[in-house]
Amino acid sequence: MQVTPEVVMPADWRASAEAMHGWRLDLLTAIDRRESIDVIAHYIRGAEHAWRMTCVPYDGALASISDLHPAAAWSERETSEMFGVRIGEGVPLLRHDHDTRPPMRKVTPLPARVETPWPGAAEPGDDGRQGANPSRRRTRPPGVQPEWEL
Amino acid sequence: MSRHGVIALIPEDCTSCMLCVRECPAWCITLESHTEQVDKADARRPRTINVLDQFTIDYGLCMYCGICIEVCPFDALEWRGDVDYSTVSRVDLDQGMDILAAWG
Numbered sequence: 355m356q357v358t359p360e361v362v363m364p365a366d367w368r369a370s371a372e373a374m375h376g377w378r379l380d381l382l383t384a385i386d387r388r389e390s391i392d393v394i395a396h397y398i399r400g401a402e403h404a405w406r407m408t409c410v411p412y413d414g415a416l417a418s419i420s421d422l423h424p425a426a427a428w429s430e431r432e433t434s435e436m437f438g439v440r441i442g443e444g445v446p447l448l449r450h451d452h453d454t455r456p457p458m459r460k461v462t463p464l465p466a467r468v469e470t471p472w473p474g475a476a477e478p479g480d481d482g483r484q485g486a487n488p489s490r491r492r493t494r495p496p497g498v499q500p501e502w503e504l
Numbered sequence: 505m506s507r508h509g510v511i512a513l514i515p516e517d518c519t520s521c522m523l524c525v526r527e528c529p530a531w532c533i534t535l536e537s538h539t540e541q542v543d544k545a546d547a548r549r550p551r552t553i554n555v556l557d558q559f560t561i562d563y564g565l566c567m568y569c570g571i572c573i574e575v576c577p578f579d580a581l582e583w584r585g586d587v588d589y590s591t592v593s594r595v596d597l598d599q600g601m602d603i604l605a606a607w608g
Contacts, residue, residue, distance in 0.1 A: 474526035478519075479539035479554040496529050 359405030418442025
């Protein structure tokens with residue numbers, strides 16, 4: 355199975371999808387890389403797997419491939435609205451509160467992660483009574499970004 | 505290898521190091537411990553050890569990723585298969601140390 359995605363320029367995204375004619379689009383999603391949004395697509399043909407990836411700037415746009423691969427329609431909408439990149443000419447459907455930040459961006463705080471006390475904050479052997487270990491460096495909970503300012 | 509049914513605890517092997525609690529992406533493990541001094545006749549100074557008081561996995565939050573099992577340096581956590589732990593209330597999914605140790 356090919357795990358390394360073939361990276362294409364955003365302008366060539368449609369051409370790369372066109373070249374995958376006869377393949378089935380299995381997955382289209384994105385990753386916030388803190389510099390750009392990486393949009394990835396996974397195609398299947400029989401037992402073959404193929405990955406295509408492109409880096410879209412935060413304020414960038416990507417052409418839709420849903421006319422070539424109809425399975426992309428919903429995934430494009432989801433990726434576009436959740437990550438805040440424009441894909442095609444879609445009318446927003448999932449998020450109406452455009453004053454808030456896209457939920458899947460790393461800079462967007464997850465309220466539950468800010469409000470819930472992290473169970474890992476306790477030190478080994480620290481039960482709040484006598485003999486507790488002195489608190490050493492502060493560890494950051496997994497999934498909590500530095501800019502959320504706990 | 506047993507089925508990936510539930511995550512069980514072997515309390516004797518746990519050193520309360522907190523690694524599993526800190527690595528858990530679902531924040532579903534809580535651990536309480538305290539320190540005790542052990543005096544050994546041949547030791548120059550008394551040693552301090554962590555004693556495990558309570559260890560809980562909230563199976564309402566756990567996503568069975570197994571990261572806690574991977575990070576445990578003492579293999580105090582392991583997969584156990586074929587356990588029926590369904591409950592009638594949400595709070596009962598918070599499984600304590602005695603239950604986690606008895607699974608098998």
